[in-house]
Amino acid sequence: MTSIDVQNLTKEYGTRRAVDDLTFSVRPGRVTGFLGPNGAGKSTTMRLVLGLDRPTSGTAVIGGRPYAGLREPLRHVGALLDANAAHGSRTGRDHLRTLATSNRIPGRRVDEVLEETGIAAVARRRVRTYSLGMRQRLGIAAALLGDPEVVMLDEPSNGLDPEGIVWIRALLRRLAAEGRTVLVSSHLMNETASFADHLVVLGRGRLLADTPMREFIDTRVCPRVRIRTTDATALTGVLARHGHEAVRHEAGHWTVDHARVDDIGRLASAAGVPLLELATEEGTLEQAYFDLTGGEAEFTAPSQEV
Numbered sequence: 001m002t003s004i005d006v007q008n009l010t011k012e013y014g015t016r017r018a019v020d021d022l023t024f025s026v027r028p029g030r031v032t033g034f035l036g037p038n039g040a041g042k043s044t045t046m047r048l049v050l051g052l053d054r055p056t057s058g059t060a061v062i063g064g065r066p067y068a069g070l071r072e073p074l075r076h077v078g079a080l081l082d083a084n085a086a087h088g089s090r091t092g093r094d095h096l097r098t099l100a101t102s103n104r105i106p107g108r109r110v111d112e113v114l115e116e117t118g119i120a121a122v123a124r125r126r127v128r129t130y131s132l133g134m135r136q137r138l139g140i141a142a143a144l145l146g147d148p149e150v151v152m153l154d155e156p157s158n159g160l161d162p163e164g165i166v167w168i169r170a171l172l173r174r175l176a177a178e179g180r181t182v183l184v185s186s187h188l189m190n191e192t193a194s195f196a197d198h199l200v201v202l203g204r205g206r207l208l209a210d211t212p213m214r215e216f217i218d219t220r221v222c223p224r225v226r227i228r229t230t231d232a233t234a235l236t237g238v239l240a241r242h243g244h245e246a247v248r249h250e251a252g253h254w255t256v257d258h259a260r261v262d263d264i265g266r267l268a269s270a271a272g273v274p275l276l277e278l279a280t281e282e283g284t285l286e287q288a289y290f291d292l293t294g295g296e297a298e299f300t301a302p303s304q305e306v
């Protein structure tokens with residue numbers, strides 16, 4: 001099985017260090033989400049792995065070999081970096097046929113990936129007439145063309161409609177279940193949470209985290225208990241007597257940190273507090289991500305009151 005291995009990778013553009021001594025591996029059989037604020041170095045890292053740029057120092061290899069050393073690379077690595085990579089004057093089908101021919105990929109794969117990505121109906125139209133979502137699907141079709149063991153996608157959900165978002169989620173899960181190595185960058189935290197098993201997070205070119213997703217969330221965000229009641233005074237009273245602090249939210253519900261739903265339920269029941277809702281609120285990837293990357297963003301808008 002084929003891993004992507006990045007070792008002490010550094011890339012400088014003039015005096016700017018886009019990638020700073022990065023070391024991590026992307027393993028087969030799982031989807032690895034690649035996260036980080038704008039300018040963190042995700043695309044640069046992907047370009048270095050694909051041999052589209054030369055590192056200042058360090059190495060990036062696929063199955064132990066640099067991309068440039070792979071024969072018929074599309075049969076090993078499929079990548080989507082830029083949805084506008086296809087020539088606008090070509091049809092989608094011709095674009096894929098050219099890629100297939102130069103990588104000795106059987107012609108039937110062109111029709112298969114056109115079907116799989118849902119663009120068979122527009123395959124004979126020129127790419128310049130495609131919407132962003134159609135271009136994105138064409139880029140994904142190109143990535144899948146060689147039936148590769150390694151798939152790298154830079155923001156694949158960009159421009160996709162709701163049906164497309166559901167489709168890409170299932171596709172990524174399937175590729176990983178087939179034992180492929182799947183690296184996907186995204187700025188959409190809910191999306192990433194829905195497909196990733198593992199996360200690699202960058203900030204200002206450096207590695208901030210390389211952990212299973214569940215662990216990433218659980219170590220940063222404590223789950224809390226969420227409660228709705230018709231008698232807030234009784235609720236806060238009984239909780240305070242047992243050392244719990246309840247926090248009121250604008251929507252009308254309460255939350256209690258560092259508590260278990262069973263304990264809070266028993267206390268409320270024993271005190272006769274009427275409950276409309278009692279649930280565990282798991283931490284989200286978004287909360288954990290902000291906890292880690294606060295201060296790592298290079299470009300931020302002034303904060304706004306929510």
Ligand SMILES: Nc1ncnc2c1ncn2[C@@H]1O[C@H](COP(=O)(O)OP(=O)(O)OP(=O)(O)O)[C@@H](O)[C@H]1O
Nearest residue numbers: 013016017018036037038039040041042043044045
């Ligand atoms: N060709 C280039 N010449 C000069 N600087 C570059 C070049 N490519 C990238 N950079 C710089 O390298 C840094 C990392 O950029 P990169 O595009 O890799 O980040 P990213 O994490 O993919 O960001 P985004 O989420 O915005 O796509 C940025 O500061 C960017 O301006």
